Amino acid sequence: MKQGYSKYAVVDLEATGASNSSKIIQVGIVIIENGQIQQTYQTDINPHEPLDEHIKGLTGLSDARLSQAPDFQEVAAEIYDLIADAIFVAHNVKFDANLLAEALFWEGFELRTPRVDTVELAQIFFPTLEKYGLSNLCQCLDIDLTDAHTAIADALATAELFLQIQAKIKSLPKALVEVLLDLSQQLIYETHLAIQDVYQQMPAWDSKTYLERQGLFFRKPQARPRERKLSTDFQKNLALLGLDERKEQAIFARFVQEALEEEESSFLQAQAGLGKTYGYLLPLLARRQKKLVVTVPTKVLQDQIMESEGRKIEEVFGISFHNLKSPSSYIKLDLFKESLQHKQENRLIIRCKMKILVWLTETLTGDLDEIGQKHRYQPYLKTISHDGKISKKSLFYGEDFWQRGQEKASKSRVLITNHAYFLTRLEDDSNFIKGRLVVVDEAQKLFSALESFSRQSLSMTKILQGLQEELAEERPLLEKRLLESLQFELGHQLERFQREGLAELEPGAVAKIRQDLSELDLASLEPLKALFAQQFDQFWLESEQLENHRFLSLQAGRFALLDFQEFLPEDVKLFFVSATLSISRKVNLAKLLGFEHYRFYSLPYQTSKQQQIWIDETFPDVTKLSLHQYAKLLVQRIESLARLNRPLLVLFTSKDLLLAVSEGLSLAHLAQYRNGEAANIKRRFDRGESMILLGTGSFWEGTDFASQQQMIQIITRIPFDNPSDFFPQKMNKQLRLEGKNPFYDYSLPIAILRLKQALGRTLRNHQQQSAVLILDNRVYSKRYSKQIENALGKLAVLSRTDFPVIEGEMKDFFSPSKKRSKRSSKKS
Known part of the structure; x- marks a missing residue:
């Protein structure tokens, strides 16, 4: 059997900069033969020029150390002899190969070896990851990278990554690898050689792990675990899940149990961070055998519940959960199969097709949101997304993920969906919730979802x-x-x-x-x-x-408000859950949704010691700042607080301002609209890919930050509705007709509710610490300010002072073991 290429030189260089004219200061080489690391080589190189401070900090090298190192010409022959007969492998091969080839050329050696890029290979064979930097890959794949940015450490890590990629290729069906090999001929460099090498050594037979249909390979569906009966004791169920008892959560669960016995729909209010999701799921699953539908505001939160509470309950109790989304969220296999026949496409689309071929061997859902860096491939993915129709003549009638999902939805005990799709399904077929219990989580957002639905x-x-x-x-x-x-x-x-x-x-x-x-x-x-x-x-x-x-x-x-009750079949029991159900004394969410008869339950708010709110008195009036001035001041605040080295969430009400701040920041960050969809950048932030996230929209009310133990949150502006928008105008007209004050009875209370929701995003458990900075002086400078301060003061300690003082107090807040400084700040 032909063995093909089997010697690889995995190379990493450190240099004086990132440009083509930079000089090499360190070389690390790892030789791989027959799937084993056989040899390593490392040397410093004297660049004969001082290093800048950034490179010194990054690599740990000093001018004194490099002054003792050999010149490149002294080691050029040794390096060339080591790698000339091997395939050149690197993480971002263009930089390393070009820089080394040019340095060797000037010493009389012409390096013409084939090149393989581990970035491109990782993007294909680990299709669900969001970031493919070496450090992130090492973290995800458990590869040691103790001394990052030293050439030999990076080369060894890249070599281990390359071996893991080849092992992944070997685990796939040979017929699939053949298709990938054919597509890889159109990729940049000679990346196909790494696939070819494995392919030539694979046995002719394939593993029985996968199903094959029409040249595509799928993971076999998993057998459902046997469902176990939950205890009627809420605390016992918590213990089985490995969770601690929490007093407020237990009270909330008791309210749910009481509401279950009532005939009317129930509205249950409890502040963020007490674990409401378990608080309603466990009692409802324990005390009724009825199926359950949970609807939440966003797909981000929907996925979050599935990956957290849903997965945990499935594992422990065998309760089946299904993530119900619109058809366009899923791949349509007929369209994808057809697209594989189109050969004349750019490399980005070719790579996306290869990612999907590998992803199909892993996914159980066919949900395109699982694909890493989805935003980069969005135009192509739209051409292969599902339309909700499946013909019996389809080549993939039995394997169609949308069809399978509908079957699973009809059998699953719990459906998790989002408000927008929930309303769409209700309009198409209200019977899909007939006889089920329905929980509307973050219920205040259903009203705005109804408005969007009416357009x-x-x-x-x-x-x-x-x-x-x-x-x-x-x-x-x-x-x-x-x-x-x-x-x-x-x-x-x-x-x-x-x-x-x-x-x-x-x-x-x-x-x-x-x-x-x-x-x-x-x-x-x-x-x-x-x-x-x-x-x-x-x-x-x-x-x-x-x-x-x-x-x-x-x-x-439509100028008339939609009546939510008109969407509902008769035999359905609803639970509306939120931290913010009470709008004002005169305006009631239940009435806005069309309910005349209902039960209301409310846990009193408790001031949290884990969260503190600061109002910056030195920040100018936001209503008088230009976009440029506003962005510049925000950048200064963000970069100052970033020195506290805590994850930092910045909430905006304006997309233009968010993008302007992103443009001005010198620090690495993730920005909505610029770095992908909200769900993707949230996952990347949770994994620690960046310490700063700039967000708007769903980040105010539809996303939880539970994995960060300490967080800083910046609220750039009070989230008032734009009075010129259609919906506020509609509400104002309706409220005036009812003899109410649109601002004090609705607009102001809604803005306060959004502020409360925002505060709850970063306080999801009793261990978490959250420091919040508000930069809008209308919180204390307007006639209505007292209402805002009173509402926020019930949630956490509220301080109003100068920004330099705030920085020091935040540092003390996160370091309780240190003696708190006695800075004077005006307590509100």
Whole structure:
């Protein structure tokens, strides 16, 4: 049997910088032959120039040490002889191979060895990881990297990584490796050689670990564990899960038990951090054999519950959980199989196809959110995502993940979903919850989800482009005139918006557009017909600045509030759970959702000793700052607090401000919109890939930071609704009709609830410590400030002082063993 290439030189260089003109200061080489490390080589190199402080700190090298090292010309022949007949392997091979080849060239040696990049190989064969830096891979794969950024330590770690990659390849079916080998010919460098080497040594037979269908390989479905009955004693169930007893959680669980006996729907309020998820799951599963649906605000929180509480309960009690998402979250195997036939594509898509082929041997769900760095492949992934339809003629009828998921959903004891998809499913088929118990977690967000559900949106650019394409076709004269009329009316409304800022469509224009659409029977106009359907009575244009372009959309909405009860079948018992159910004395979440009869349970708030809130009196009035000024000041605060060396979450109400701060930060960080979707950057932050996370949206209310024992949180602005947005205007009109004050009875209480929710994100258990900095002086400078201060003061100690004092007090807060300094701060 032909053995192929079997000698590899794994190389790592340290240099005076990261550019092509940098000089080598250290070389580490590990020789691998026949799957074993056979030899190592290391040497310092004298660059004959001083190192900058960054390189000294990174590598631990000094000018004095390198002054005693050999020149490169003294070791060039030795290095060349060692690696000239091997495949050159490195982590980010372009840098190391180019730098070493050029240095050798000037000494008379031409290095023409094939190159293999372990970054690219790791991206393919470890498809669910989010980051492929050497240190992150070593942490995930349990590879020793004690002396990172010394050449021999990095080379040894890369060699171990390379061997693990080859072992992973060897564990796959040979027929699959053959497909991967074929695709790898189109990758950069000679990465295919590492796959070819393993392929040539694989036995002809394949493991029975996988199922093969139409050239794709799948992990065999796992047998369900036998379900065990839970105890009716909440504390006993906690002990079986290995969890400690918590007084407030036990009270909350008792409320759930009481609510279970009531006929009406129940609203249960308890502050964040007491473990509400176990507090409702365990009593409901123990005391009723009914199936359970849990809906939460975001997919981030949905995945979080599945990976934490859901997995733990499944392991201990054998209770089946299913993560229910929209079809587009899943891969459609027919589309993926078809896409494998398209060969003329860029390397990024080729690599994504290879990742997916490997991922299919691992996944049990087919959920595309599992794929690492998903945002990089988003355009391609959209072309292979599911549409919720599966034909019996499908090549993968029995293996289709969406179909399997629906079957599992019908049998599973617990379904976890998100508010948006929950409402979609209810509208399509309300019977999917019939006879089940339903928990609406973070229930205050269901109201805004209902509002989003009551709207339609289309890209204005796509609408006008579509009309232009239809006009370019040969058509009867009447159709042509109707299309021209549509084009004129929509174009005129766009012109009003761009020139005069008038967003709302004129009633006369709406009537004319509806009339024109009713006389046209074209498939391409169906989305526009749906948007102008009779249930909508408000139409407006909306502009959003994305990272690379401005997105203009046409929006349709209903001015009347949706009645949630209209979505529900009769035989369903609901539990609404949140830390923030009470809006104000005059406005009630239950009434807003359409409930006249209900039971309300509330645990009194307790001031936490594990959290402290500071208000920065030295920060200017945020309403008077330009975007540039605001971002610059925030960068200064973030970089100052980063010196405390604690995970730092920064919450924004503005995407533009978030991106401006991200642009200005000199420290490594993760930023929403810039580094991927919220779920992905949350996972990366939890794994410690960065100590700073900039977020908005779901990070205020739909994400928990439970894995960090100590955290700093910066709230950049009070999260008031934008008064010019459609929904606040709708609420204000409704409340005025009811004789209520829109600001004091709704807008202000909602902003306070969001602040409370934000504080709860970083206080998820009794061991966690959370230091919160608020930078909006309206917390203390307005007529309504006392209401905000009183609400926050019930949750944690609230201090108002200068930023230098805050820095010192935060340091003391995280170091209770040290004597707290007696800085004077004004306690609110």
